[in-house]
Amino acid sequence: MTAATVSRPVHVGVSGGSVSTGTGTLLRFMLRRDRIRFPAWTLGLTLLMTYFATALDTLVQSPEDLEGLTAFSGSPAGALFGGPGFGFDDLTLERFLAGQYGLYVAIGAGLMGLLTVVRHTRTEERSGRAELIRANVVGRHAQLTAALTLTAAMAILVALLIGATLTGRGFDAAGSMLFGASVGAVALAFAGIAAVTVQMSEYPRAASGMAGAALGAAFVLRGLGDMATVQGSGPSWLSWLSPIGWSQQTAAYVHNRWWPLAISLTFAAATATTAYVLSARRDFGAGLVPSRPGSPRAATWLAGPFALAFRLHRASLIGWSAALLVAGLAYGSFTQPLLDGFENAPEDLLAVMGGSEDLLDGYLGMMGLTMALAVGVYVVLAVQTLRAEETEGRTEPVLATSVSRTVWLGSHVAVAALGVPWLLLVGGLGVGLGASVSTGEAGLIGDVLLGHVAHTPAVWLILAATAFLYAAVPRLLPAIWVVVGYGLIAGYFAPILDIPAAALRLSPFEHVGDYPLEDISGVAVVMLTLLVGVLLQAAVIVFRRRDLGTGT
Template structure:
């Protein structure tokens, strides 16, 4: 059995599979090449992702089909015309984009403008996870060393991961173009639909290249994903500020051109049909790939460009506990999330004054759609509380996924070999994540409240802003609980929690706009609590969601205690 076959068997074992074939033919390639064994290793990656890749691609395609068909069915010309005022609101520029094609609104540009950026974020997350999984995670687990011990080039693994990820984006973009073109909206021409798919694929490709760089910087897969995720968040904020300024008639619209998401949105399918902005994406991909190859040639296997910081010679007594260890492992991630969320909340809150000034003459239907029947300020703060609940939910799901990363990297077994029970270890990790989610929602509320108070001069907004954000924590906890339940019962299915997350976020953001029934809207975990201070908080919903979280956590603990660990 060749070392590559052993690596394949080990990789499949960690995915809960058994390998039945092996490949060692890359030894026939030219010895000494930096990309020796490229196609053999690419086949291994494709085999490992034979379920993950289709799920990602088909999920993005299904979302596209759902958005365009749902809008085409529920909205006629009059309804679309009434939505123009809402879409032209600066807050929607911040969240969705510049809103091209609003003068003569039709279904196609409406869907592109309202939902395109969220599909781009989905493609970016697909790229980040795929790149990290096949590069830094392999080095961290030691499997990359087995492969490199055979006749394999230095850059083989990185380039194979890039080819796979870029191909996934291109296939997803093409299928999304087909789903868009053959929808109930019947948009013409096909070249515009193709541009729409290409713009989403381009955003995903840029973040694949960004991830190729971040995996060179640190020796930990979680940190590499976190850095790439921070770049994604920064890109969204920069684009949002530029688009918000453009919608409001400000002079900061140029900021959108500093964001990969902004480049894709500037193509404006079905309005301007500009292919030229994608040249920026292509240039960025090539430059970042070149940088990643350069950085990889300057570091050792399993090491990062940034050297690991030496720890203290003696550990604190708190670190000897399971809770202390869980906190130490999540500390860095929680710190960076706190900084990012506070900055975002402070910036978003500072636009409250502008929202208040622009509320004059706004139709009552638009105020109600914002959740602000008591005023646009309350509606804006309540809406942003809902928005930050979605962001923090992503943190919670990623943090719980860290349990699986610890187990597959064989670091859980040494912990459990000490005087730490399975239930205690899982609950300790979960407790840190639960409190971390509460902390992040509090930070978001403080930032939003400070920004709103400073921009309006009304410091009485601080308390309601904090309360409204903290109350949404219960919806975050439900998704956290589901992620833990899947980890305990069926670790390979843990990624399914993202489907519920995307569905719930879509219902909360756009369900009322699409005039769906209340019973359908209530299936989202984000809409039950209420957008305080615009709406009254539902104590019943908070208690129900908290109780559901407790049940899911119990299922996760019981499942983890009963199943076998993934061991070497």
């Protein structure tokens, strides 16, 4: 035996390391990877708050303006989309800011928390990169610990930045710091939830989906609870079931109570502990829910390119249908509370909804536009899956069979195109049912359904334009979001922003008309459909000419 071997340090058994060995190194590595995302999230949320504050400053010039705001914000609808309205009877700018807009910064913080945890745990594990990491001197819990530490650092920084910024605007310092801490607490709570969901599923998208559903549930729970609070009757305790609710219950600038945040911290600690326990009970790379074997044979209907396209879009169509139905029911059931809440609203606010005369029609028409925009997002995402099929190498073997390019592209576009009226119908059904039950006018359903489905050609135009971009220059596909975003701005803010009529016509959604407030323009329907046909024809022609992305 040589001297060299003798002098080497000897490790015996499992000594010399713990389950969290390597956490520090991993944390530094995560910070390095997130050198853009870290400041983007923390500064972004701070900027969002600053933007709300500045916008409110310019909007509210006098005490009367402030009173006008109370009318809406103090209503049940205001409570649903804002909060329980602490101190709104003696409204100040900062109370309104924290009570009405704080919710959206809190949701942003929740997204930050859950996305960061999923990104550094399950996504890494799924991609196989974590396997390389774990083969080194790294403890079993190091990755999760480092991810949670990183998220906690982001949450604390957001809390401090928001607190300091609001104090800097001359708001009460104690309230500002508490408000900042409330926002940070939401990030911690959802980091904890995501730490649990990443243990459950093998797939990062499913993990963030579950955590995102929890965020949505938290929003709805506190919305219902806050509505009950404002109305003075009903299950106001629902707000206390929601991590967002705990943060709102601090009542910054009013009661300035810190103790609800103790619930948030306990919740975050409990979920994180659960995550550690669960992670020790599963294999690396596996979820708690094992994947089941499927059918060894294809169903007889799965025989052609259209069937394949439908099979690939099916899960997403089911998900969207469920989401739009629920959202429609929720929004629809607010029709009556909203009408009550708007009775005393200022004229400017009413103008957005089409004036006080047609408030009901205006709201329902607006819901149609909202659903159309949502379905617009669906069609863009649907075409993006086409691009993924191509770049990930699954299109190539299909086109190597007797499926032509025209048929391949056409099948996918056809499935998405049929999905458009279907989803509008489902969303409209939700809104219509909700509105009918809420107002007691059963006749509303028909109007609402018609108003929703009438947007089909407009959404088709988005689909055709996206398909054309994909066929011609797949790299530029994300540019279509500009069109969707413009449709949203033109649809919602045209009266406030004084957008000229000619510019308004550029949005695909401004032609058919928001029925029942406006009449449906048959000419627009025909013209849009013709344009869709032309664009799709062009898409097929350019797609047949270009090289297929080779993926590898």
